[in-house]
């Protein structure tokens with residue numbers, strides 16, 4: 279965990295409020311190894327929490343005011359009373375992520391108190407690595423330190439964060455990003471059953487590195503296209519007479535899929551096959567079989583490209599460059615909501631340098647920029663830090 283980030287957040291708190299914070303919490307961003315657009319279909323996902331986080335330094339106040347300083351935005355301030363209705367702002371968006379959580383907690387009747395906080399983070403923004411989920415989960419984690427919140431589990435906190443993003447911020451995301459931020463484990467991916475909310479730790483094989491490549495393709499269409507994909511999946515589920523595409527298997531897809539609009543059929547096929555790939559990926563990782571994991575990641579990418587149609591040419595190119603180096607020794611695919619953002623690879627440690635060199639040589643983003651490359655280990659989820 280970045281000690282620099284934590285000490286910077288503390289120092290800004292000290293300068294602003296004239297004393298050390300009483301509470302410090304953190305929540306990480308995430309990368310998804312496999313299982314894309316399955317979460318809102320009640321399906322399976324296999325993400326890791328990252329060692330990039332939102333950190334909040336805070337103290338309780340004697341009154342009902344929430345006062346927030348955004349250290350990464352020139353110490354911009356948001357302040358409001360817990361006794362007034364919480365309004366959604368046109369801007370800045372960071373303020374809405376905090377307001378949204380406060381609003382949901384209030385509506386659930388949880389005993390909030392006034393709070394002074396300083397927020398800072400190092401999750402790359404706009405890359406599709408869940409900087410916003412890490413902020414929402416960090417805010418939940420902070421309030422969960424108050425008396426009266428003891429009964430809330432990490433999954434409860436994640437669902438509060440998701441509800442605030444869905445209903446207050448207005449982003450119709452699924453539950454993966456918040457659950458992995460709340461439940462991540464060092465050196466493990468976590469298989470989340472997005473229907474039952476059960477989580478299973480799955481070790482990342484020792485000797486394998488998680489590499490993330492930010493394409494610098496802006497995820498411009500992501501909101502509208504994301505919502506369209508959700509609707510298409512719902513249409514398909516209705517056609518099959520099931521609650522969600524989680525309930526459709528290949529046999530049913532083949533038997534009754536032909537009656538669907540061909541595009542909706544392709545969307546459904548992605549979800550059905552992707553759920554099966556997540557289950558297979560869990561076995562592959564447990565067996566330390568990076569070659570099998572590589573096949574599954576490759577098939578996931580093809581399915582996102584051809585059936586779900588959420589990749590873009592520069593992302594496909596980036597995947598091909600990495601695959602050209604790792605061949606069958608690891609795996610690579612686009613990760614996240616799509617239409618730009620990042621590619622994730624699981625590669626043997628001794629390939630990291632070759633892959634880095636190949637991407638630096640062959641990839642240029644839309645403005646001629648290099649990909650930004652992160653070599654990561656799976657990290658622990660949200661929690662309190664020593665104050």
Ligand code: GAF
Pocket residue numbers: 310313314315316317318451452453454455614615616
């Ligand atoms: C985004 C969403 F926020 C997640 O809920 C998930 O649907 C993902 O896209 C696609 O797998 O990150």
